[in-house]
Amino acid sequence: MTAIADRYLAEFKAFTGNGGGSAPAWLKEIRENAIARFVELGFPTTKQEEWRFTSVAPIAASPFALARGPRASLPTAADVERLSLGLGPRVVFVDGRYQAQLSTAASLPPGASAGSLAGVLGAGPGADVVREHLARHARWQESTFTALNTAFIADGAFVHVAAGVSLDRPIEIVYLSSGQAAATGPAVSQPRTLIVLDAGAHATIVECYGALSAGVYWANAVTEAVVGRDARLELFRVQREGTEGIQVATTHSRQERDSYLALHLVTLGAALARHDVSTVLDGAGAELILNGLYLLSGAQHVDHHTVIDHAQPNCASHEFFNGVLAERAHGVFNGRIIVRPGAQRTDSKQTNNNLLLSTEARADSQPQLEIYADDVKCTHGSTVGPLDETQLYYLRSRGLSPEAARSILTYGFGAEILGRMRHADVRAQLDRLVRERLGGREGGA
């Protein structure tokens, strides 16, 4: 650990002595504490319960160097089109750095802003909101990866929608990894996102993660989303990291009274990915939809750990994760639901269904319910298995070929998740991606 810690400490010193030094005092303090916490925690091992199924040895054993932003050629507009959904104003980052010339979010309606976090860290409109929320929700004290990201906060995406403002078009936040290695080793970037919806605001936001080239890199992302009273946020996350890419990510949300949050996670990429989702229903009457889909093949390994914290009464959470695993892919789902004392009349449902398309594919599914209130409705269920023979026969008895029947049933695992997405244009784009992914695999699976 010492060697690794020293390496990141040296990076940190270089970072703070460099452009990072311009941060306000409150952020500098958080960053100092976060790097100290990272050094204390170190990288997890599979001996730790939370990391039982996922080894981060490829991270711990490689000399990752902090990405300094793209060196030579910037991504073209075509790259951005390909790796985003192209549906609305967007903010684009390469290796965690804001790219003004590729971003198109300048013309949002009054009361809404989307842009670079670096631009609002010190002063200007939004500075108070950033100070109030940045690194206040993502619990870097408890997670080594969140701590590492927090230590290196210099830039990132900041979306703020003021009270009562409604946005129809989705805002896209596009994080691209260049895949360019540093002299000392492959690059790690630290994408950081802060989304704040004030009371009664409505918005649709899409986070897109993608790679500009093949090759080993690591993206260590953290997103914080705050949904104010009566606000409604539909937050999509489309993970299409490169075939050799590694992504570790945490998403933290906090919801106030009578708010609505839908988190839709579509995971297609990366060789190794871990996503921790931590949601807090922190006001009575809040509703959460946590809706995830992972389509994996080759030797991909993707681990989702979700926590839904019912801290207040009369809240509802509906969690659905479907996985389709081909070839030697491995999917891990751990869904923890906490119902705090006093969170009466909680309505919580969790399901995780895994389709194994090959005998070598594997899925591990673990529900974890911790209920400390008595007047609650909590259900959970999970399945792991190949395509159902009875369903196949039913479709064939209607004239469909075995191949078509298999394809439809497989697509159904995706369509079920897509069907819960409300924004029709985003849903249609994701449907296209899902079909491409499944269609392209049919021969090999």
Added chain:
Amino acid sequence: MTNNVLLQVRDLHATVEGREILRGVDLTVKTGEVHAIMGPNGSGKSTLAQVLAGHPAYAVTAGEVLYEGKDLLTMTPEERARAGVFLAFQYPVAIRGITNAYFLRAAVNAIRKHKGVEELGPVEFMDALEEKLKVIGWDSSYLSRPVNEGFSGGEKKRNEILQLAVLDPKLAILDETDSGLDIDAVKTVARTVDQLRRPDNATVLVTHYYRILTHIEPDVVHVLAGGRIVKSGGKELALELEEKGYDWLREEATVA
């Protein structure tokens, strides 16, 4: 066209998980006819229906089945469907994520493709579907729901009838479609079957109950018991069964 033999079952024996369920079924169905197959629980009615549709869990151990003069048993389930055989399932299967509209269109197009007819796009298909929905008394909201997911027992049965109406097969086999339905739903099923009745197609109704036969008049009524057809007759046989039950037939079969 009338009175051609559509289905010819001869001395059919079938097993499931090693148990022999069908022990020599003989059945001839001609175009333009409606046949009712009745019989006590466990007599093999559903097995016969599933064997005709090609369920992979059932093994035919002896006998033959000719459909339009061709060997039905060597055909895959999808080949049978494309050739015009339709089974309304006793326990319809739910399909996650796939809407009824998507499923129905996929089925229709699989059959059209086989026939060399141009496949239907979503909009054309929806237009064609509108009238079929009216027949079974459904609004289009059922089309955007996943196939049979969260459907009540009655809704699932109605959905089978919708598929029947949309696919318009030559040989329709209804496996206890009337079970668990209220009176109005039974009438809907009966009305649909009646409307689809033509000189060039045929229906086999597997049923426990006389009441559906008061709405669809069968040409022939068969009693299946112990894996064989032990008695056949006109529609009056159904009424006799309603009054006397099946025990007298079992005795008759044993004596014979």
